[in-house]
Amino acid sequence: MKANNPQLKSWISVPENSDFPIQNIPFGIAKFGKKTFVATRIGNTIIDLHKIAKLGYFDVDAEVFNSQKLNKMMLLGKQFTRQVRNEISDIFNIENTATQENPKIQEALLNITEVTMLMPVRVGDYTDFYSSEQHAYNVGCMFRDPNNALLPNWKHIPVGYHGRSSSIVVSGTPIHRPKGQQRPNDNEPPVFGPCKLLDFELEMAFVTYKGKPMGKSISTKEAEDYIFGMCLLNDWSARDIQKWEYVPLGPFLAKNFASSISPWIVTLDALEPFRVAGPVQDPKVFEYLEYEGNKHIDIKLQVAIQPENTSEKVVSNSNYKYMYWNMNQQLAHHTVNGCNINAGDMMASGTISGNDESAYGSMLEISWKGTKSVKMNDGSERKFILDNDTVIMRGYAEKEGVRVGFGEVVTKVLA
Amino acid sequence: MKANNPQLKSWISVPENSDFPIQNIPFGIAKFGKKTFVATRIGNTIIDLHKIAKLGYFDVDAEVFNSQKLNKMMLLGKQFTRQVRNEISDIFNIENTATQENPKIQEALLNITEVTMLMPVRVGDYTDFYSSEQHAYNVGCMFRDPNNALLPNWKHIPVGYHGRSSSIVVSGTPIHRPKGQQRPNDNEPPVFGPCKLLDFELEMAFVTYKGKPMGKSISTKEAEDYIFGMCLLNDWSARDIQKWEYVPLGPFLAKNFASSISPWIVTLDALEPFRVAGPVQDPKVFEYLEYEGNKHIDIKLQVAIQPENTSEKVVSNSNYKYMYWNMNQQLAHHTVNGCNINAGDMMASGTISGNDESAYGSMLEISWKGTKSVKMNDGSERKFILDNDTVIMRGYAEKEGVRVGFGEVVTKVLA
Numbered sequence: 001m002k003a004n005n006p007q008l009k010s011w012i013s014v015p016e017n018s019d020f021p022i023q024n025i026p027f028g029i030a031k032f033g034k035k036t037f038v039a040t041r042i043g044n045t046i047i048d049l050h051k052i053a054k055l056g057y058f059d060v061d062a063e064v065f066n067s068q069k070l071n072k073m074m075l076l077g078k079q080f081t082r083q084v085r086n087e088i089s090d091i092f093n094i095e096n097t098a099t100q101e102n103p104k105i106q107e108a109l110l111n112i113t114e115v116t117m118l119m120p121v122r123v124g125d126y127t128d129f130y131s132s133e134q135h136a137y138n139v140g141c142m143f144r145d146p147n148n149a150l151l152p153n154w155k156h157i158p159v160g161y162h163g164r165s166s167s168i169v170v171s172g173t174p175i176h177r178p179k180g181q182q183r184p185n186d187n188e189p190p191v192f193g194p195c196k197l198l199d200f201e202l203e204m205a206f207v208t209y210k211g212k213p214m215g216k217s218i219s220t221k222e223a224e225d226y227i228f229g230m231c232l233l234n235d236w237s238a239r240d241i242q243k244w245e246y247v248p249l250g251p252f253l254a255k256n257f258a259s260s261i262s263p264w265i266v267t268l269d270a271l272e273p274f275r276v277a278g279p280v281q282d283p284k285v286f287e288y289l290e291y292e293g294n295k296h297i298d299i300k301l302q303v304a305i306q307p308e309n310t311s312e313k314v315v316s317n318s319n320y321k322y323m324y325w326n327m328n329q330q331l332a333h334h335t336v337n338g339c340n341i342n343a344g345d346m347m348a349s350g351t352i353s354g355n356d357e358s359a360y361g362s363m364l365e366i367s368w369k370g371t372k373s374v375k376m377n378d379g380s381e382r383k384f385i386l387d388n389d390t391v392i393m394r395g396y397a398e399k400e401g402v403r404v405g406f407g408e409v410v411t412k413v414l415a
Numbered sequence: 416m417k418a419n420n421p422q423l424k425s426w427i428s429v430p431e432n433s434d435f436p437i438q439n440i441p442f443g444i445a446k447f448g449k450k451t452f453v454a455t456r457i458g459n460t461i462i463d464l465h466k467i468a469k470l471g472y473f474d475v476d477a478e479v480f481n482s483q484k485l486n487k488m489m490l491l492g493k494q495f496t497r498q499v500r501n502e503i504s505d506i507f508n509i510e511n512t513a514t515q516e517n518p519k520i521q522e523a524l525l526n527i528t529e530v531t532m533l534m535p536v537r538v539g540d541y542t543d544f545y546s547s548e549q550h551a552y553n554v555g556c557m558f559r560d561p562n563n564a565l566l567p568n569w570k571h572i573p574v575g576y577h578g579r580s581s582s583i584v585v586s587g588t589p590i591h592r593p594k595g596q597q598r599p600n601d602n603e604p605p606v607f608g609p610c611k612l613l614d615f616e617l618e619m620a621f622v623t624y625k626g627k628p629m630g631k632s633i634s635t636k637e638a639e640d641y642i643f644g645m646c647l648l649n650d651w652s653a654r655d656i657q658k659w660e661y662v663p664l665g666p667f668l669a670k671n672f673a674s675s676i677s678p679w680i681v682t683l684d685a686l687e688p689f690r691v692a693g694p695v696q697d698p699k700v701f702e703y704l705e706y707e708g709n710k711h712i713d714i715k716l717q718v719a720i721q722p723e724n725t726s727e728k729v730v731s732n733s734n735y736k737y738m739y740w741n742m743n744q745q746l747a748h749h750t751v752n753g754c755n756i757n758a759g760d761m762m763a764s765g766t767i768s769g770n771d772e773s774a775y776g777s778m779l780e781i782s783w784k785g786t787k788s789v790k791m792n793d794g795s796e797r798k799f800i801l802d803n804d805t806v807i808m809r810g811y812a813e814k815e816g817v818r819v820g821f822g823e824v825v826t827k828v829l830a
Binding site for chain 2: 124125126130151152153156157159160161162163164165166167169175176178179180181183189190192195214215217238241244245246247248249250251252253256257258283286287288333334336337338339340341342345414
């Protein structure tokens with residue numbers, strides 16, 4: 001894929017350690033003044049793709065980019081979005097002096113500080129998987145039995161469940177601590193009140209193109225044709241509400257009050273150079289879950305907590321490559337029963353925890369069920385997330401001097 | 416509400432035992448030739464509301480009714496849809512000779528046989544509750560312990576979970592038997608193949624208006640302002656897939672291959688005359704779940720199975736009034752944590768089973784986990800649903816000679 005060439009440079013300047021070199025070219029929705037449009041980003045420059053499209057690039061009605069969500073563009077499918085990314089790569093290539101000198105193209109450029117990034121996708125259905133073995137193991141140890149931490153189905157099924165799409169919000173949107181029923185003491189009746197054990201979950205999510213008709217499945221081999229790209233996702237969780245409500249039908253109010261995502265959808269194409277092998281899967285998986293090649297991705301992930309009026313403290317350094325089940329398997333599983341997917345569906349990884357406790361992806365694990373705390377830079381301690389804390393997640397892949405990243409998902413918790 | 420007056424008659428003829436007298440006035444999406452429009456129904460007559468709106472009725476841009484889904488209309492809120500229903504009631508009132516003689520109004524009328532009814536709502540988020548005590552008790556008896564059939568949270572929480580909106584289809588759409596992992600024998604590894612225990616679940620669903628912003632709750636008192644109307648819902652379930660996958664995060668592939676709904680959304684206003692008291696709730700519920708007045712509804716429900724080439728056999732006669740938790744409580748619970756709802760969200764009741772086994776709402780219960788079978792009219796027997804069977808659900812409320820119904824949800828199961 002020529003847009004992935006590590007040698008490429010852009011005539012737009014890219015600061016050192018930027019997540020957004022010309023090899024990235026993610027898609028998002030930006031707002032400048034009263035105008036909302038499909039955008040991409042190189043360095044700290046936002047590019048109004050509606051303006052670029054009106055110049056005749058992309059070989060499509062420019063209205064596709066005059067949109068409040070990416071769905072219209074995604075409906076045109078993978079070949080189209082790939083072509084758009086390649087064309088953007090050409091336009092902003094340092095060797096392309098014609099475009100650099102074109103005032104019409106210059107007019108499409110804005111500084112990141114001039115725009116507001118909005119929710120990029122109208123999410124149809126949202127699914128959350130549970131695909132990190134270390135996370136499932138940790139939870140099993142805490143709530144069940146360290147000797148039988150993984151449930152019997154876990155290594156056969158990429159376990160997942162449906163979540164709430166209405167409350168997925170973009171980075172920068174504050175969220176409110178949820179209220180709900182809890183039963184802190186199993187020998188007493190439940191109580192009602194604000195969640196006392198508010199937690200983040202470090203996840204990544206992928207966004208789909210329109211799939212096949214209902215009744216048809218997508219194979220692991222076909223899966224990538226139906227995946228547009230990825231973002232960071234903070235799957236906010238109310239642990240005390242979850243514990244009381246989740247048997248037998250799964251988490252509900254413990255999760256659906258908010259999930260936060262990073263604003264840029266980084267295409268699967270841009271992540272291709274960072275593929276790595278996944279773990280050996282034993283027991284052998286069913287044929288519909290078998291896959292060929294490297295389908296995991298090496299993406300460094302970080303979580304920090306920033307209490308009000310102090311600097312942030314990094315509490316986790318994890319990696320997307322720690323997944324047991326990859327996206328191809330998740331999508332093949334999701335559709336093996338004929339379930340249909342639409343452009344804009346979002347499927348999250350589940351909490352991504354590494355083997356080492358410095359790589360755990362939730363406070364539940366980091367504080368080991370609240371038995372130990374993490375010291376913040378102002379001396380205060382955290383077992384879970386307090387009001388006015390800001391949780392920041394970051395992620396990037398890096399190889400051969402090219403860093404392709406997601407930026408941040410930053411969320412402040414209000415009372 | 417004057418449109419509910421039992422004395423009203425329409426100048427459109429209404430067959431005896433029709434679900435659609437002038438007191439109903441449901442909303443749906445009909446297709447006639449190449450045109451798709453918002454419609455209502457009186458007797459067997461379909462009324463093109465786009466044509467009616469263009470005559471200047473409804474005091475709104477007629478384009479609201481020139482739509483493939485009801486969402487645009489629902490976004491205008493309860494006062495608007497109520498006014499539209501009242502106005503339709505006036506237009507087709509038998510005493511209104513002016514409208515009857517108006518050829519422009521006559522042009523808006525079609526026979527039910529001339530149109531195809533389409534999916535009425537673009538469902539944003541779909542939630543399935545689990546609110547019939549007898550159903551929860553039956554399931555608890557079968558899979559756990561008759562002495563502890565209800566889980567500890569069941570009488571405190573209107574238990575619910577998120578389902579799949581993409582695969583909700585309208586009556587008349589055939590569905591495919593899902594494939595998936597099952598573990599018929601706990602001592603052997605799981606197997607993969609077509610579901611062998613395909614089941615229906617007799618449910619009703621309500622459709623919401625746009626709710627409050629994220630972080631705000633809707634009280635039981637306010638709930639009805641946010642509920643547009645109801646339909647029948649068949650929550651197709653693959654029992655063998657469900658059993659193997661559902662711990663710990665709930666049903667997923669066992670449910671998301673298809674759910675079927677009836678095409679007409681009957682407004683909550685039209686159902687108002689059929690309100691009845693619900694059961695005494697003991698233990699006392701939390702304050703946010705308390706409610707005043709009669710919030711249950713007496714709706715007679717029926718399920719029939721029609722094997723190919725033979726007549727249907729009724730296998731269940733249930734009633735929506737058997738619910739333990741009512742819609743007001745469900746919606747108050749759903750939003751008590753600040754979860755936001757949108758116009759077009761769908762919330763289903765859960766399987767509705769009565770005390771008597773003739774009122775059980777699923778084959779799981781009717782066949783008591785496959786231990787007994789039901790004889791069809793062709794002599795064949797059913798414990799679960801076979802390929803080429805058609806499942807038919809019906810529902811109506813009746814009082815003082817007025818019958819307000821939902822029509823049918825009819826679904827054929829293909830291999």
